[in-house]
Amino acid sequence: MSIQNTTADQQHNPAVLLDLKHISLSFGGVKAITDISFDIYEGEVRAIIGPNGAGKSSMLNVINGFYHPQQGEIWFDGKHRQAMKPYEIAYQGIARTFQNIALFKGMSVLDNIMTGRFTHMSKNLFWQALWKGPAEQEEIANRELVEHVIDFLEIQAIRKTPVGRLPYGLQKRVELGRALAAQPKLLLLDEPMAGMNVEEKEDMCRFILDVNDTFGTTIALIEHDMGVVMDISDRVVVLDYGRKIGDGNPDDVRNDQTVIDAYLGVSH
C-alpha cells in the first residue's frame, strides 16, 4: 500500500494545481491581503515569505477555506472554487499544519495521526459501533497507511505516547504526520520549523523534501528561516503589507532589490 498519489507522474510538465487570482481580504477596515495573484504548480515546493504581518498566514487561511476573500477567484485542481467550509476543503485534498501546534494533547501519537484519515472513512455510526464488519476493514486499511506514515517520519518509538508529553520538535513532526495521513494533493505548512533547534530543522527539511520526492505531494510553506526557504523551495512568493512584492525562483528573489529592501532590510 502506498501513500503516493496521482500528481507524482505529472511533475515533468508543471500543471497549475492552485491558482489564486486577485485575492483581497479585509477585516473591517484592516486590509490583510490586497490584490494578490500567484499559482502553485503540481509537485513543487512553494514558499510564502514576508515580514511579520505581511499576510502570510491569512493567505494560507484563504487557501484552506478558513477565510473567505471579499474579492478574487480561487482555482483548485482545474475547478473554480466556491466559498466552502474548511472541512469541505479538506475533502478536496488540502491538508495543513499550524503555526502553534494544534494536536489533541491527551491522545496518543497514533490516534492523532489516525484523525488525519477522517476524510477517508465512509462507514456510518452503525457500522462503527460493531466490532466486526466493513468498518473494521476500513480501520485496518487506514491503520496500515498510518503505520507507513509513522515509519516514514521515524516516530515508531513514540507511537503510543500521549502527544502532550512530547517535546516541541516531535509534536511538529506528529502534526506533519497527521496532515500526511490525509494523502493530500496540497500540503500547507505554517512555519514548520519555528522554534526548532538546528538538528530538528535539518530533520524537518529532510522530511519535507522526502515527502515531496517520495509521494510527489505539492507543498506550500510559510517559513521565517531564509536559509531553509532558499534551500528547499522551488519557487518563492514574497508578501509585504498584504501585497505581493516578489515571485520567482529563490535566486531571483534573493537578488530582487524590492525584496531585499522590504524583507531582508535596507542598508543605511
Add this chain to the structure above:
Amino acid sequence: MAASEISQPYPGPGLDTFPKLLLHNARMFPDKDAMREKEFGIWQSWTWQAVADEIERFTLGLRERGLEAGDKVLIIGGNRPRMYWSMVAAQVLGAIPVPTYKDSVAEEMQYVIEHSEARFVIAEDQEQVDKVLEVQHRCPMVELVIYDDPRGLKTYDASTAVDFEVVQQQGAEVRSSQPELFKTLCTQGKGEDISIILYTSGTTGQPKGVVLTFDNVLITAYQAALRDGLSENEENLCYLPIAWVGDHIFVAQSYCMGFCMNCPESEATVMADMREIGPTYYFAPPRVFESLLTNVQIRMQDAAPFKRKMYNYFMDVAKQVGIPLLEGKPVAMLDRCKYAMGKALIYGPLKDALGLGRVSLAWTAGEAIGGEIFDFYRALGINIKQLYGQTESSVFITAQPDGEVYPETVGRPSSGVELRIADSGEVMYRSPGAFHSYYKNPESTAATKTADGWVHTGDAGFITAQGHLRIIDRAKDVGKFSSGQLFAPKYIENKLKFFPHIQEAVTFGDGRDSCTAFINIDLGAVGNWAERNNVAYASYQELAANAEVYAMVQASVEEVNESLLSDEMLAHSQISRFLILHKELDADDGELTRTKKVRRALINDRYSILIDALYNGAEQCFIETEVAFEDGRVGKIAGDIKIADVKTFTSIASAS
C-alpha cells in the same frame, strides 16, 4: 587446533559453513520462523525456507553484478534482516563479509574500506550510502553500493547505488534459468575457509581486521549452544551492533540450532520490542544491565510510598532467598513462601516490564559487572552468568557453569579451550575459536598468536582456588606506583562505575605516588536527583560543577576506598583526589572506542593539564576542550574545574 578433537564439532556431518547450515535448516525447519522484524507496528516474519529464498535471489543477483570468490563486501547498517542475509549471501559466493559499525563516521569507514579492499558495499539507508559516496573518490575500489531502504535515494545514480530488491530481481531471473545453481554454490565452501572479517574497535591505534574461519565461529558457537542446552525454540533479540563478534556468534548459534532471531523496529524501541518478544536467551554487556537497574531504581524512587515499601521489602527477601533458590540450595519453607508471594507481586511483573520474563539464560561479558547488579538479577530468578571472550577467540574462552557463579570471576574454560597464565601474568588460550590472523597485518598476528596456536589475550589475570579465571585488568594498563606497588586502573574504575550516578571513571597512578580519578556523572541519574532536590541546572557542565554533586561523588569515592582496604593486593591504591569532568567522554571526540571503552593514551594527552592539577595540590584548574557535535561541527567547552580531596583509609596510603 583441529576440529577432530571435539566429538561433535558441527550440528550435523559436513555442516561446516553458514550456507550449508542455511540449506539444512530450510530442509529441517521449512515452516519455522527464522527471522522476525517489527515493521509498520507488526512483527513480520520469515520462515527458514523464506530466508533461504531471499538469500538465494540476492546471492544470484550479486553474482550477476560480478561479485567473486575472495572479494570483500562491506556491510554497514543496523539490525535489519537484510544486513544479516547479505553476510550469508556473500559467503555463498566465497566472498568475505566485513560488517562495520553503523555509527562510524566517514573517515573511519574509509579506513575499513581501504584496508579490506571492499568491492561492494551493502548499506542500510541514505545516511550510510551518503557516507560511502562521500569517501568514494578516495576509495576507487568500491564498485557498487546496494541499499536496503530506498527512501530519499530515488535520484541517486543507479550505476553506483542500487536497490537491494533490484539485485534480488536480477537474481530471480538467473534462478529461473539455473534453478540448481544456488544449491551447488552453497555446498562449495569448507570449514577452514575464511568466513568473516570483524574489525575490532581498538583501544589503541587503528582498528585491526580479525579474520575468522567458519570453523572458528561455528564450532565455538555450537559447543556453547550444546553446553547451554539451547534448542530450536529459543527466541533471541538482535540489538547489538552487527559488526560486533558478540552479535555474530548468536547469529551463528541461530544457524546451528535453528532458532529465531528478532530484529527490533528501531534503536529507540528496543525495550518495548524486547518486552513483546520475550527472549529466552539474552546477551548484554554489563552496561545494559546496569542502565536497566538504574532505570528501575529511579522509577521506584518516584513511585508511591506503599509501592516503594513493598518493592524494598520484597527485594530484600529476594536477595536473601532468590540466589540460593536459583542455585538449588536448601531454603526454609517460610522463606520459600515469602519468595513465592514476592514473585507474584513484584518479581514477575518487574521481569515482564524489563522484557526478561522468559529469559532462562542471560550472559554478560566485556567488562566486569558490579556484584550488586549481578545479585539483583539473580535474586529475581534470572540466571545471569559471566563469560570471558574476545573477537580473536570467537567469544567463548571461559564461562561460569551453573551453581558456580561468583561476581568476581569469569568461570571455567569452555570445551576445547586450553588456558594458561604467562609468566608476565597475562592470560593465554588455545581453542578451536582462536582467530586465523589479523588481516594484512602479519606483525600483529605474530605478536598475538604463537606458532603453536596460543593467543595472548592482553588481559592480566589468575586462576582462583575454585579453578575459575579472574581477570584483573588489561595487561598493558596494569602499572606500578612510584613505590613499586601494583596499580590496576580498571579494577578501581569499575568499582566507581557501580554507583548509579557515576557513568564513567578514569584513574591515574602509574609512576605516581597515589591514585587519582576523573569522574563522569550519569546525566540520567544525577539529573533525576537534581529534579527531586530542586537543584537547578542548565547543562551537563553546570550540573557536574555543583557542590552537592561533588559531595555525593566524594561519598562514593570514599566508599570505594573503604572497600579497597579489604583487598590486600590493592589497599594501597585508594583514591586521594578526584575531579568531575566538564563534559561526557564521547566516542565522537575519540575519547571512547565505539564499544565505549576508555582510550587512555588520548585522555592522558588531551587532559594533561587536569592530571597535573590532580597531583600538584591545586584546588581548581581551567580547561578548554574541543567537542564534536552529532552533525560533525566542532565547538569548544571551557570552564574551571574544581578538584576535591578524599579521605583515605590506611596509614600506608598517601595522605591527602
